[in-house]
Amino acid sequence: MQDTRSIDSTKANVKAYSKAGYGLAICHHGEILQGKFYDADGTLRRGLVTLPCDQYQAGAHFVPDASGILTVEPSFKKKALRAALVTLENLKERKVGGRLVVDSDIPEGWGLGSSTGDVVATIMAVANALEIELSEERIGALAVESETAADSIMFIDRCVLFAQRDGLVIEDFGGQFPAFEVLGFNTEPNSNGVDTLAFEPANYNVQEIDRFVKLRDIMRRAVQLQDAKLIGQVATESSEINQNYLPKLRFDDLQKLGLQIGSVGLQMAHSGTVGGFMFEPGAACLDERMAEATAKLVEWGFEITCRFQVGF
Template sequence: MKVGIGRCNGTFGELVQGVLCERPFLISLPIPILKSNAVFIPYNKMGEITGSLSNTKAVEACKKVFQWFDLKGGGHLEVNSNIPRGKGLASSSADVVAAMKAVADSYSIPLSEEIISRISSEIEPTDGVMYKEVVAYDYIHGQLIETLGPLPSFVLIGMDLGGTINTLEFNRQPKRYSKEDQAVFSKAYDLVKLGIEFQDLSFVCQAATLSASINQKILPKRYFNEFKSFALKYDGGLIIAHSGTVLGVLLNPSFENIGEIAETISKRIIQLSNQPNMKPFYYFHRSN
């Protein structure tokens, strides 16, 4: 045994979230700069697994890893995260995954994404963050549907609308999607696959905007139309947390005037927030 370290990224909402043939699913949007870091300090004797009150789900995940692999002893879990909670950025899921990875590192056990997924789903609906690449994922049952691969390069500019959403309560609420909505989800799924296969961001942007537009009927967001107009004006996509409080715009970084576009959107976000010192969320993803 040794002091174990585990890490997991967060997300900026989801590219797509809805139902596929009546099955709940999402397509993930991993954001590496949003991350949870966990440290597991093992005890050399029988004992409890302890941690702070703010990390009860992560501690529960550690206990489940001990049960799964019939591990002996105990330890103390410390979690450090820069992911805001209750915003739809996968903060809780990232903590849980990072904690399990820390235990696995401490005990040198083979902890697969599938096992992490199964354990995570026993605790709460999870976001597929145990997979590094973009995945289609059944977030209610904790099952991988398909690994889609890496996204093309993009720039993401977003904002937090404030407040928090209880994801557990939100996911318990029935979602009434029409047949037309379900057909749109299927189209959006195919568009993301095309975007990744051909490394063409325009397909991904179309998919994200379609999904966000359906979700506006379920969890309406302020400034939705304003952000959608940004997306249309700059040939980008509207990205949201389907069960959270953030929304943003996906842009193609290869545009010649991308810096000016980003500055224009950032200034407008600050105006909308009515907070002169606010810093819009900014992330640049460079494809391999």
């Protein structure tokens, strides 16, 4: 697929655009927290705290040229192509064309941020090719402009509350996630997943928005104290609220199983089909408890996605 902008490509400086650029983005495994929150000006915005996961990745390779035409491989990576165009326009490099290649092993439709991975990797690759360093905030804004809604996987070492449809940080919690481990699973492995943009955003009521205020406070404390139990509490309560808008199979059974195996929290993708049991690092008999959970999840027809660590 290509973008055929009508420009005078002979005016482009070929020498300035000779460097290939690379970008790499991790996926996420759903959310710790998602809802509506007040920003510093009192505006109510949709926001989320993404659960980062390094088990799957998206990579982008961009070779700029003076053709004025952008192409992408594979051709169906339309959001990545748009991300390249948006980035070039924002960097005032409208005359640049080039070849974009995207390679990703992030499963689509599960709620792992496959499209955002493509988009973020592309933005980074284009900026890298032009030898321009972008802040995480600017990458976030460009990602939202490119695909309407984006997860906050561009924030590598910071835990933030990100407005996924406005492209801005509502709150920086001032640190990294506390350390914990996750046993991830897919509740609907044979489905086509969830189309994030087609999915109607949750219409949270006043009581739920009040709960989000409290969960935001707990989230802040969890980061400050590096407390896995507190962040697990946030994930569980956020999942309970969002169960009203995108129900997960056997949710009550999942909560009971979580108590049985001693997990500190249950996190779910609020616009996907994955979830995960959260455990404190170094918890006693952790392998045995995860094996017990795995056996039950498989019995229910769920599929294990991965086991991964956060905050280490």
